[in-house]
Amino acid sequence: MRGKPIRRKKKTFIKRRKVCRFCADKIATVDYKDTQTLHHFIVDRAKILPSRISGTCAKHQRIIQQAIKRARHIALLPYTAD
């Protein structure tokens, strides 16, 4: 880029490392009946929250995913938001 140099305000962006809350709490399993916890891992549209957003590690994401799917089957959680 030539011409006038544009002075941009330096963005102050603090990168916070996300920690898997199940690893932090040393929780090995998630019960599919525990909808209160599972609700934290679904978005408003009832989709499963990506681990990139929640910070859950791959191992626990799989566990949560399984639990959510089980909960959906017995209608404890919705498949879609209506």
Add this chain to the structure above:
Amino acid sequence: MGLYELAVLFDPRLPDEEVAELSDGVKELLSGLGAEIVKEESWGKKRLAYPIQKLTEARYVFFTVKVDDGNPFPEVEKRLEQNDKVLRYLTVRLDQGRLRRRGEEVAPVVPSTAATTPVPPVAPVGGELAAAEQKEAS
């Protein structure tokens, strides 16, 4: 084999006695096929997250079952499938796969509620379910 949980959703229009009768039927069938009933948990009528067969409620009953040999579930699931008073069912293994493969003593499922509610770390299966129950009630 291991510890399993069978969840059954009954028609909400059935009277309490009939649900109890049907639950007893399921238990009898399970024990007849070599399974040991560890715990039965009833949530009563509960709102469904989405309608099933145009119904918005169901009666939730959970059975915790210990199976030593044989597999009762194909037969049990076949019966549940045929029964139109049953809206849904779900069979889940409670002990963990990784431990199972290593042939170690299987640990009961510790719910993630353990972090928020004071539950002893190595709670027996009964305690774990009771904790879940407590949570549900609150």
